[in-house]
Amino acid sequence: MTQHNADRTPVTVIGLGLMGQALAGAFLRDGHPTTVWNRTAAKAEPLVARGATLADSIGDAVAAGELVVVCLTDYDAVHKLLDPVGEALDGRVLVNLTSGTSAQARETAEWAARHGSAYLDGVILAAAPGIGTADAILVYSGPRPAFDLHEPTLRSLAAATTYLGEDHGLSALHDMAVLGVMWGILNGFLQGAALLGAAGVxxxxxxxxxxxxxxxxxxxxxxxxxxxxxxxxxxxxxxxxxxxxxxxxxxxxxxxxxxxxxxxxxxxxxxxxxxxxxxxxxxxxxxxxxxxxxxxxxx
CATH class of the missing domain: 1.10.1040.10 (N-(1-d-carboxylethyl)-l-norvaline Dehydrogenase; domain 2)
Structure with a gap:
């Protein structure tokens, strides 16, 4: 079981898919008191065995952490879960690592501000096994004071932790730009592989x-x-x-x-x-x- 350090920021992770489990595991590994919540509670069992606390409800999960990290399928899922408990975010920093568009990021930032929460939009440029290692890159955009306050905690997820600016949409824009490059490389390789395959190579x-x-x-x-x-x-x-x-x-x-x-x-x-x-x-x-x-x- 992971030992929590009293001087480490309490963190909540909402969403325990492969990436969410990796995020929570990285926080636990660095000694952060970590509360987790997932619609399917069984996904939390390996994390609970390592010392995480499984919240009884989404509201309890939000209330448990100074830093609330969300990683879900899309922004619709984020709002479906958090809209009913928005008041619990008051005074907390919400970090959304869910993929989406720059417009969605800005709209969610406005929603969070109405509930008294500082909002950081982030993008993960890594596969789940790379979280917490030198292979992971995470970028964030939003209010600088919120980022500076929690940067030491966020470094549990990736040593390469980059702040892009105050505009909440910058993370999503960079994500789309990188994805375009990635698909360009992969599609070019597949075109070449098809050419060689046609010649039996x-x-x-x-x-x-x-x-x-x-x-x-x-x-x-x-x-x-x-x-x-x-x-x-x-x-x-x-x-x-x-x-x-x-x-x-x-x-x-x-x-x-x-x-x-x-x-x-x-x-x-x-x-x-x-x-x-x-x-x-x-x-x-x-x-x-x-x-x-x-x-x-x-x-």
């Missing part, structure tokens, strides 16, 4: 090449970020015209092997628009102008 051989390629591209990102900030896109590696020609090769290769070419053709269509806008001699970062443009809009 084991995709395992692609992995080391992709790792090296990702490393190269990662090194380009600080320069791309600077170009985007400055609004100038010098062709340091290759012009967009050159990239666009290579996109055509990928699309044709996919089509010739009977592999779905919708993704490379879509990327090529964006490049075509950029070239039509006069960006053919610029670097690839000029494509940002296409991503900034609302869907269906034209210059």
């Amino acid at each position: 084991d995709p395992a051989g692609l992995v080391p090449l992709v790792r090296q390629g990702i490393g190269i591209v990662t090194d380009w990102l600080p320069g791309y970020a600077q170009q985007i900030d400055e609004g100038s896109y010098p062709a340091l590696d290759a012009t967009l015209d050159t990239h666009r020609a290579a996109m055509e090769h990928l699309a044709r290769e996919s089509e010739s092997l009977g592999v779905n070419a919708e993704l490379p053709r879509f990327i090529q269509a964006l490049a075509d628009r950029a070239v039509a806008d006069g960006r053919g001699g610029d670097g690839y970062a000029a494509m940002i102008e296409q991503f900034r443009r609302p869907s269906g809009a034209r210059p």
